[in-house]
Amino acid sequence: HRSFIKTIKIAGNSLLSLINDILDLSKIEAGKFKLHEVEVNPFDLFNEVCQIFSANINSKDLGFEIYIDPNIPAQIRLDPLHVRQILFNLLGNALKFTEHGQITFRAKIENIDPEQQKLCLLMEVEDTGIGIEKSQLNSIFDVFAQQKNQDKNKYKGTGLGLSICKKLVENMHGTITVSSDIDKGSCFTVRLPDIKIFSTENDDSKHLVKLHNPNVDKITFNKAAILITDDIAYNRELIIQMFADTNVEILSAENGLQAVNLVKTTAIDLIIMDIRMPVMDGYEASQLIHKINPKIPIIALTASTLESNDNYDSTLFRAYIRKPIQKHDLFETLIKFLPYQDNLKLAEPINTVSIQDNYDSINLHKLIILLEDSASELWQTASNSNHFNDIKRFAQELESIHKTVALTQLQKYILQLNKYIEIYDITGIQHSLELFPGLKQEIIDIIART
Secondary structure, three states: OHHHHHHHHHHHHHHHHHHHHHHHHHHHHOOOOOOOOEEEOHHHHHHHHHHHHHHHHHHOOOEEEEEEOOOOOOEEEEOHHHHHHHHHHHHHHHHHHOOOOEEEEEEEEEEEEOOOOEEEEEEEEEEOOOOOOHHHOOOOOOOOOOOOOOOOOOOOOOOOHHHHHHHHHHHOOOEEEEEEEOOOEEEEEEEEEEEEEEEOOOOOOOOOOOOOOOOHHHEEEOOEEEEEEOOOHHHHHHHHHHOOOOOEEEEEEOOHHHHHHHHHHOOOOEEEEEOOOOOOOHHHHHHHHHHHOOOOOEEEEEOOOOOOOOOOOOOOOOEEEEOOOOHHHHHHHHOOOOOEEEHHHHOOOOOOOOOOOOOOHHHHHHHHHHHHHHHHHHHHHHHHHOOHHHHHHHHHHHHHHHHHOOOHHHHHHHHHHHHHHHOOOHHHHHHHHHHHHHHHHHHHHHHHHO
16 A cells, blocks of 8 residues: 555655646746846855755755855845756756766856846756766757657756756746766856846855755754644645654644634644635735734745746735645744754764874874874965865865874864764865864974973
C-alpha cells in the first residue's frame, strides 16, 4: 500500500507542477504576471534562493560555488518574485541534469552608471552536467522544449521552465542566453539592465551570502499557539499532524467568523488563513483581526495560482503559502515569525577526538611557522574570494597541519569550520575566517608562556 501511495503522490506532484507551469505561462502571456518592483537587498535575495538549493546539491555530493560581487549595492529596485522564479528554474535544472562535479552561481554588476544611479545586473548559473547539443541551443527556450534523446524517466519535467524564464526575463526588459557543451555542462546568463540603485552602503557582511538555512527537520519550535482557519477538514488535519509531538498548540476554525471569535478570547501567536471560505472569507476575517490585534502575523493560504506574492494584500498578510501545503515550505515560512531552536546548530561537533596537549616549544614554533606560511596564504585567498573551493582548501591545509602538530585549540577551530562548510552556513564560515588571526595569536601567547 505504501508503494501505491508513493506512486500516487509522485504522479500528483508531477501533475500539479505541470498545471502550475501552464498557469504561470498563461498569466505571463495574458499580461497578468505584472512587474512589482520594490526596494530589495540583493544579498538577502540571493541568500534565500541559494540556501533553498544547498541541501539538495549537497545530498548529490556536488560542489556548490557561489560568488556574489561585493560591489553590488546594498539596495536595488527590481521584482524579487520574478528573480526568484528565474533562479529557481535555472538552479533546479542545473541540479536535475548534473550528477558529478559542481554547480556555480554568480551575481555581478555590469555597466554601472553612477550619475543615473543605474546598473546592469548579471546572474549566471553554470553546471558540469550533461550539456545541450549546439543544434538545440536556439530552441531550448521554446514551450515544451526538451533535449533530444533525453531520458524522460530519469530527467522528468514539464518542458516549460526555460520558456517561463525567458518570458520573465523579457518582462524585466532583460536577456537570457546559454552556452553549452555535451558532457561538459551548461551556463545560463541573465542580464537585467537599468536596475535602479537605492543605496551603495553595505554592512560588514556584504562580501558573503549568509547561507545559514535551518534544516526544518532539525528545528524545534518554542511553545506557541497557531490558529488554522480552513473550511476543509482535511487541510486542517494535515497541518495539525505536521505539528504532532511539538510544543506548538494548534487551534482550528472552519471559517473566518470562527477565527475572529477565537482571537477575541484566546492568546494566539500566528494565524494560517485560507482565503476563500463560506460565512466569512479570509480577507474580511483578517481585516477584523487586525483591528482586534494587529500584531498577530497572518499567513495567507490559497489554492489559486493567480494569488502570488506580487498581488496578495501585504497589509493583511505577512506571507503567502500555496496549497497543497508541504511541511518544508510551511516551516520555512513559520520560522520567520515564531521562535525556534536550531538543533543542528546546537549539536556538539561529532567525532571529537580528545587530545593531550604537549606544549613543547619546538613543536609550537613549528606549528606557528606552518600556520603563518601556507595556511595564512590560503586563508587570505579564501577571505578575499569567498569561493567554497578556496575555503575547503584552507580547511584541508589546517587538517594536514594538525596531523603534524596536534593542538586542542586548532582541532576545535577545524571542527567548527568544517561543520559550517558541511551545512553551507556562510555566516558561520565568515565568522570562523575572522577568528583565524586570533587563533594564531593564542598559539603565540602559549609559546610566550612556555
